[in-house]
Amino acid sequence: MLSVAVLISGGGSNLRALLDAAADPGFPARVVVVGADREADGLAHAEEFGIPSFTVPYTRYATREDWGAEVAAQLDVWQPDLVVLSGLMRLLPAQVVARYAPRIINTHPAYLPEFPGAHGVRDALAAGVDQTGASVIVVDDGVDTGPVIAQERVPVLPGDDEHTLHERIKPIERRLLIDVVRRVATGELDLAAAALGEPAP
Template sequence: MKVAIFASGNGTNFEILAQKFESNEMAGNLTLLFCDHPDAPVVKRAENHQVPVRSFTVKECGGKLPYEKKIMELLKEFQIDFIVLAGYLRVIGPTILQNYEKKIVNLHPAYLPEYPGLHSIERALSDHRTQTGVTVHYVDDGLDSGPVIEQRRVPILATDNLETLEQRVHECEHRLYPQVVKEILLKINKKEQNDQ
């Protein structure tokens, strides 16, 4: 089973997932990193793990539809079976979704349905909430609205600022995401073996 990770930024979740694939803790092979920001730090991380990288922007492609068509060509070229979003800051459109239904997972830094979209940690903090969280969910055609697979709560302390809260949310992500992805890939692998 061939897995692609999509990411847009620093890539700390990519780093942890890549290590798990390298140590054979994950079923399948990490075959591709796709990044929509060619100069994002995650690109260097992928190169350090010898994971093939492809990167282009919506602007380069002349719009969202040609951009997604180009991604689909890439997924076919690398024969990708499953997609893991790790800090990929774009909404997945129908061109990809119809080919990968229930085969794309996302990690969101909030306890969905609370705070979908961008700046979730910041918004929870500025609303003076006592807790936020982390959600792993399947991707559908809405904004962070797909079926929830697993969630964890993260307390917001009275002493928290954005930096300290972000750090604790990321620590929770780094524990939860590899564990959930591992379980999903294992189930898919078992099912494929049983179907043969």
């Protein structure tokens, strides 16, 4: 059984979807802990499912490295097989990435490498494209620059605004994330190979 830690900053909709999936006895992974960089609303999902949680408020630390060291210390307690960044709006310091690589994945509301960063949906609309997407990547030291392990296109419809487009992307993100976690758990997806740039099956 694959043990998963999830890190969030907000409402945790991807976390909720993963918790729902993992509640199925046939799903080969379990969320063992949820962490946040603030008092995030999504921590309520962990409480509902009886999952332990921790909060490491970013603003209490002098540097990103100090904050990251405490996040790593909290994760180390649980020794997760996989770390999922689910709407975590902080870039993990390099030493944290190195500690868990390649076992850290992240979702992103764009078809990477298109529109990386915190405003992928807004940037797609500003660019006037007729399609964007959702991606799951292996986390590296950059901003959404890690190897893509799953992605799918989502059309941009006439009249879309940031909210309506994002609401159509979110279900795709959730489905991709759940499938990636399942494939990692069953051995179908080798994150070490993916991190070296080998194509995901």
